[in-house]
Amino acid sequence: MLKIHSEPPKPRLQYQGIPVLALGFRPFFSLAGITAVVLLLFWLGIWSGGIAAPDYYGGIVWHSHEMLFGYAGAVIAGFLLTAVRNWTGAEVPTGRALGLLALLWLAGRLAPLFSGILPTSLVAAIDIAFLPAVAVALIPPLWQGRQRINRIFVPLLLAMGVANLLVHLQPLSMADLASRGIDMMLYLVLFLITIIAGRVVPFFTQAVIPGYQVSSRPWVEALVTVSLGLLVLLQPFGLPEQATGLVALVVAIAQALRIQLWHDRQVWGIPILWVLYSGYLWLVAGFLLLGLSGFGLLPANLAKHALTIGAIGILTLGMMARVALGHTGRPIDPPRLMLPAFVLLNLAALVRVFAPLLWPGQYALWVHLSGSLWILVFALFCALYLPMLSRPRIDGKAG
Numbered sequence: 466m467l468k469i470h471s472e473p474p475k476p477r478l479q480y481q482g483i484p485v486l487a488l489g490f491r492p493f494f495s496l497a498g499i500t501a502v503v504l505l506l507f508w509l510g511i512w513s514g515g516i517a518a519p520d521y522y523g524g525i526v527w528h529s530h531e532m533l534f535g536y537a538g539a540v541i542a543g544f545l546l547t548a549v550r551n552w553t554g555a556e557v558p559t560g561r562a563l564g565l566l567a568l569l570w571l572a573g574r575l576a577p578l579f580s581g582i583l584p585t586s587l588v589a590a591i592d593i594a595f596l597p598a599v600a601v602a603l604i605p606p607l608w609q610g611r612q613r614i615n616r617i618f619v620p621l622l623l624a625m626g627v628a629n630l631l632v633h634l635q636p637l638s639m640a641d642l643a644s645r646g647i648d649m650m651l652y653l654v655l656f657l658i659t660i661i662a663g664r665v666v667p668f669f670t671q672a673v674i675p676g677y678q679v680s681s682r683p684w685v686e687a688l689v690t691v692s693l694g695l696l697v698l699l700q701p702f703g704l705p706e707q708a709t710g711l712v713a714l715v716v717a718i719a720q721a722l723r724i725q726l727w728h729d730r731q732v733w734g735i736p737i738l739w740v741l742y743s744g745y746l747w748l749v750a751g752f753l754l755l756g757l758s759g760f761g762l763l764p765a766n767l768a769k770h771a772l773t774i775g776a777i778g779i780l781t782l783g784m785m786a787r788v789a790l791g792h793t794g795r796p797i798d799p800p801r802l803m804l805p806a807f808v809l810l811n812l813a814a815l816v817r818v819f820a821p822l823l824w825p826g827q828y829a830l831w832v833h834l835s836g837s838l839w840i841l842v843f844a845l846f847c848a849l850y851l852p853m854l855s856r857p858r859i860d861g862k863a864g
Contacts, residue, residue, distance in 0.1 A: 482560045484857045488864045489546020489557060490792055491854045492567040494785045497539035498850065500574070501843035504531050509836045521577035521588060521636050522643075529647045530632055532773060534592070535574055537654050538625075540781045542570065542599045544661065545618055547792060549603055553610030558602045566602060569595050580636070589633035597626040617660070624697070625653050631701065642701070649700035655748065655772060656693045658780055659720070666741050667727050669787065673735055673797070680726040688719040710759015717752035724749065737799055740783035740807040747775025747814060754818070767818050774839065775814035782810060782846065793853045794860030806845045813838035 485491045508528045510516035518524035546566075550557045558566060573592035580588050600622035607616045631646030663686070667679040692715040699709055724745050732738040751772035758765040786799050817835035821828050858864060 485855045486560050486563050486567075487857075488550070488559060488792060489563060490543040490785075490788055492563060493539045493543025493546070493570070494789055495847075495851055495854045496567065496570065497536055497543065497781070497785065498843055498847040500531075500536050500539060502840050502847065504528075504536065505836050505840050505843075509833060512832060519577050519580070521580035521585070522632075526632070526635070526643050526647070527577070530643075531574065533647065533650045533654060534596075534625075534629055534632075535570075537777055537781065538596060539570060540785060541622075541654070541657060542566065542595075544784065544788065545599065545603060545622075547788065548661075549606050549615070549618075552612070552615050553606045555606035555609040557606050562602070566595075566598060569598055585637055589630075589637055593626060593629050593633060596622045596629065600626075618657070621653060621657050625650055628653060628700075645700050645703060649697060651769065651772065652693065652697045652700065654777060656697060658777065659689060659693060659748070661784075662741070662745060662780065663723075665784070665787075666745065669741065670727065670729065670732060670738055673738060674729055674731050677729055677731075682722075682726060685719060685722045685726065688715070689723055692716045692719055706759045706761075706765075708759075710756045713752045713759060714756030717749055717756060720745070720752060721749045736804045736807060737783070737787050737797060740779060740786070743807075743811055744776055744779030744783055747771055747779055747811075751776050763822065767821060770835075771814065771818045774810070774817050774835065778814065778839070779807070779810050782842070783807070785846070785850070789850050789853055792858075792864055793856075794858040794862060795853070800849045802845055802849060806842045809838050810842045813842065 485495065507516060511518045511524050511528070519527050521527075522530055546557050546563070549555075569591070573595050576583060576588045576591045600619045603622070604619060607619065628646045628649040631640075631642040631649065634640040634646075635643040667681075671677045671679060692712055696709065696712045696716060699712065724742070728742070732742050751768060754763060754768035754771050755765070757763055758768045786803055787797065790797050790799065813835045816831050816838065820831040820834075824831075
């Protein structure tokens, strides 16, 4: 897999503004946590028929779009706008520039709700602009850094912008490509998460477990990169589902080999580590189920929920929980209530993916139970972390 590298820090100016705009993780992790709660509350209302779906997207497209481009997009922006400073030693947007990026993200969430008032083209332009804007904001620090491989995130963010365009072509009545855009974004998010996990999961493990040695195999990393890249490239072309299924099985095998090389049994006694490893196991399981669904052996939506609730949900929650502690000057031990939150999110994924296979007659119950668990988990995250994210570092440092 592509390796991202850090460089020695360069001199930094002390940020003097409001704490929530001191560094990218603060506003975007806050928005991601709030959004995770609000979006699922609305989705359960829409799914039950009690709330009308936004006219601009329609029900299922709105849900899929907002969880990927809204929630996941916020986590990605917050992580990269923080991590790039560590990787390159160069300054990233803070203060007013960071606030404008956050407002652009928020405008993308709200504009479709006013599609009866705003021109459809304006709604699309507002939402599509966010991910390319983050890419543009990251170009100066990434190009100041000497490690060129770190620049991979710019084309990845621009590709996500293309996926978003495919979704918006449908409400613009230009092409019926929303589902392909959603799938392309799903695999791009998983591709980006896989790259980041390749650095942070072994790094975090090495930082916590004495004597831990990172193990990797170049051919495994290459197989992960090529197979995931191929999965992304297949999506715009509407090829047979068997093609996606076959590639997904290769991805599952490659990811399983990768995590086996990292694994140390001691991680299961350390919450801030096991949440990341459990999320990565969902990544393996999700691609395995996606491969099986490509050959008609189980519903594709269950496989995709393994990848979204399981892999994306758990990995992003674990990453936000870890990054927010470190970058606010706190010890890397999550609040005690985060431990049941990590367990409950895994349970939410299990309920959403496997309960409908075992008891299909209770499908509505499983959707509501899984969604309620998700809401509870991220409500806990907000209660515990929003105060940290909105206040200065406890050690008095910048960031």
